[in-house]
Amino acid sequence: MRRLIPFALLLPLLAGCGNRNLILTVDILSFLNPSSKVVSYNIPVPAPSDTVEVFSDSLNLLQGVSDVTRAVAASMDIAASFDNTSGAATGSFLIYIASADSSSPFTTTPIANVPFTLLAGQVTNVSTHVDASASLAEALTHDKAQVGLRVIFNGTAFPIQGTETLTQLTATVIMKKDL
Amino acid sequence: MTKVTSLTIAVIACALFAGTAESQTLDARRLGMGGVVTSDVGDFSGSNIAFRAVPKGAGGTGSIPLPLGLIQYLSDHPVYDSKDSLFNIYKIANVLLNPPLTIQLVKPKEVSGDISIFIAQDSLKVDLADVKRVIPENSMKQGGVMHLFGIHRNFGKGFVQIGSLVHLRNELTLSNQLRDALRDAKPFTSNTRYGLTDEGRAQAAIAFQVGYAARALYRAPAKESSTDPRQNRATALYLGAAPKYLLGLAYGDARGEGGVTTGDTLFASSNPVTIDMDSQTRNSGIGGSGGLGSGIGSDLGAVLYWNNFELGLGLNDFGSQIKWNVTRRRHLYDDVTNQFTTAVVAKDEKYTSRIPVTTTINVAKRIGRTTLAADLVDGDLRTTMHAGAELWFGMWAVRSGIYRDQNQMAQFAGGGGYRFGKLGLDLAIATNSRNISRERGAELSASLSLY
Numbered sequence: 001m002r003r004l005i006p007f008a009l010l011l012p013l014l015a016g017c018g019n020r021n022l023i024l025t026v027d028i029l030s031f032l033n034p035s036s037k038v039v040s041y042n043i044p045v046p047a048p049s050d051t052v053e054v055f056s057d058s059l060n061l062l063q064g065v066s067d068v069t070r071a072v073a074a075s076m077d078i079a080a081s082f083d084n085t086s087g088a089a090t091g092s093f094l095i096y097i098a099s100a101d102s103s104s105p106f107t108t109t110p111i112a113n114v115p116f117t118l119l120a121g122q123v124t125n126v127s128t129h130v131d132a133s134a135s136l137a138e139a140l141t142h143d144k145a146q147v148g149l150r151v152i153f154n155g156t157a158f159p160i161q162g163t164e165t166l167t168q169l170t171a172t173v174i175m176k177k178d179l
Numbered sequence: 180m181t182k183v184t185s186l187t188i189a190v191i192a193c194a195l196f197a198g199t200a201e202s203q204t205l206d207a208r209r210l211g212m213g214g215v216v217t218s219d220v221g222d223f224s225g226s227n228i229a230f231r232a233v234p235k236g237a238g239g240t241g242s243i244p245l246p247l248g249l250i251q252y253l254s255d256h257p258v259y260d261s262k263d264s265l266f267n268i269y270k271i272a273n274v275l276l277n278p279p280l281t282i283q284l285v286k287p288k289e290v291s292g293d294i295s296i297f298i299a300q301d302s303l304k305v306d307l308a309d310v311k312r313v314i315p316e317n318s319m320k321q322g323g324v325m326h327l328f329g330i331h332r333n334f335g336k337g338f339v340q341i342g343s344l345v346h347l348r349n350e351l352t353l354s355n356q357l358r359d360a361l362r363d364a365k366p367f368t369s370n371t372r373y374g375l376t377d378e379g380r381a382q383a384a385i386a387f388q389v390g391y392a393a394r395a396l397y398r399a400p401a402k403e404s405s406t407d408p409r410q411n412r413a414t415a416l417y418l419g420a421a422p423k424y425l426l427g428l429a430y431g432d433a434r435g436e437g438g439v440t441t442g443d444t445l446f447a448s449s450n451p452v453t454i455d456m457d458s459q460t461r462n463s464g465i466g467g468s469g470g471l472g473s474g475i476g477s478d479l480g481a482v483l484y485w486n487n488f489e490l491g492l493g494l495n496d497f498g499s500q501i502k503w504n505v506t507r508r509r510h511l512y513d514d515v516t517n518q519f520t521t522a523v524v525a526k527d528e529k530y531t532s533r534i535p536v537t538t539t540i541n542v543a544k545r546i547g548r549t550t551l552a553a554d555l556v557d558g559d560l561r562t563t564m565h566a567g568a569e570l571w572f573g574m575w576a577v578r579s580g581i582y583r584d585q586n587q588m589a590q591f592a593g594g595g596g597y598r599f600g601k602l603g604l605d606l607a608i609a610t611n612s613r614n615i616s617r618e619r620g621a622e623l624s625a626s627l628s629l630y
Contacts, residue, residue, distance in 0.1 A: 020291050020292055020293045020294070021293045021294070022293070022294045022295075022296065023293055023294070023295045023296070024295075024296050024298070025295065025296065025297045025298065026298045026299075027297070027298065027299035027300075027302070030299035030300040030301065030302070031299075031300045031446070176264075
């Protein structure tokens with residue numbers, strides 16, 4: 001009952017959508033701890049596919065949404081900046097989203113895989129728009145969701161040192177009423 | 180959904196809502212004159228009991244509506260299945276607010292559109308797009324007093340009447356913060372309560388009425404051309420009174436308020452808001468606790484004629500009240516335990532409900548075959564004004580009018596008619612705002628007049 005109450009305020013209005021959509025946009029970045037948004041990395045020696053798990057966190061989302069809607073589409077906009085002070089690497093920037101009952105977001109398939117190339121003394125900006133899986137839509141329409149960020153480095157010059165800053169992490173879910 | 184089912188819904192809508200004071204006017208003659216009431220135009224619902232005593236004039240004695248709108252409704256009606264992708268609750272609401280008895284020439288823009296919600300940890304913004312038009316600037320009021328299914332018998336200047344009386348009223352008020360958030364898409368903020376208040380009342384009774392209407396004063400003109408005081412320049416005063424006994428069938432009211440209060444950060448915890456709900460209800464009725472109610476009331480009226488000028492005052496349900504033995508309950512939501520509790524506060528408590536007075540003041544002036552008229556109708560929830568004119572050219576009539584409706588909007592009307600002896604055919608086109616978004620639409624009404 002409690003879960004439904006806050007969103008129930010909008011129900012009479014949502015019912016009037018007819019064949020229209022409810023577009024839910026979540027600024028996931030705002031839910032993250034500041035320490036999760038800016039992370040320093042340091043890979044001193046060669047290692048195959050060195051992995052940095054930047055963070056894993058849970059989000060509180062709009063209560064009751066999944067009780068009255070069904071997700072029909074979802075997408076995500078991601079952007080990050082690498083201020084690479086030394087070394088060089090190619091790599092992948094992986095985003096994971098899972099519902100709150102998952103043991104860890106990293107046990108799921110990443111919903112985004114953004115490739116990047118880092119060179120010494122350069123700032124590299126990466127961004128992408130992904131039309132993500134149904135699991136993203138499902139996770140975002142529940143009360144809570146877990147989000148994780150993992151960076152995989154394939155180094156070519158060492159040590160690889162720098163700072164990664166997450167600058168955008170926005171999810172959009174398009175839903176229809178399901179009353 | 181079958182056409183039969185859709186038609187059934189339309190008939191129910193017509194039965195429930197077409198009789199209210201501010202619903203559509205089905206008399207095309209009256210509608211063409213802006214919905215104005217005079218002693219011989221559009222008073223077949225009995226807005227002034229003194230009109231009963233006024234001699235029949237040239238203006239007509241009755242009206243038979245021609246519900247042409249049902250044909251349009253059957254070919255284009257809302258989807259009533261909530262699982263259907265075309266289901267739109269606002270279309271259905273418009274059927275209830277505007278029963279499909281007239282042809283809709285200009286329909287208000289359909290309420291639809293995508294709803295957008297933006298969430299950040301300390302931000303929530305809801306953009307309802309088209310649906311914003313549904314949310315009024317002030318409270319939402321619905322209801323009225325309906326006198327339905329009456330039978331009566333005249334005995335000279337007196338009459339007896341048995342009829343049903345239904346009074347419905349609901350008023351929903353959003354707090355300024357909630358209204359701003361929903362109507363103007365202002366972001367929700369922290370440490371703010373978003374609340375609403377709803378007050379509803381419904382009561383039904385059978386009215387047993389005895390009435391008398393007669394001429395109290397008559398000063399004949401120098402040259403009396405007819406017995407019609409509207410046209411013969413006589414000075415005349417007609418009075419009417421009809422006390423009534425009200426047998427209360429059922430009564431119920433509810434007053435509730437609720438809201439959610441945001442915390443320091445909108446989405447900081449698993450329970451980001453504090454919820455409060457508190458309501459009180461009273462009820463009594465036949466077959467239940469409290470049983471039947473009992474009350475009295477009256478209809479009063481007066482109309483004065485002077486030099487072909489008419490001034491009328493009608494008071495319906497004047498002093499009407501019903502005594503009940505109600506059960507009063509309080510319903511409370513506890514945010515800590517996440518439980519609703521209901522407690523009986525009082526049982527068989529004495530309570531007197533009132534039926535709101537409907538006051539009708541009308542003026543009219545006849546100049547030859549031209550009638551100029553205006554009225555003011557003050558009811559439970561709203562005050563409306565109407566003004567109109569009718570000009571006859573042989574058997575043809577031309578009409579126009581203007582009125583201020585329940586949404587305080589100016590509306591316009593015009594029409595015409597042709598008289599075939601004792602029968603006339605009338606058509607009228609009028610604008611209105613009887614829809615959920617309170618936008619201007621236009622309708623075509625048709626009816627037969629009895630002369």
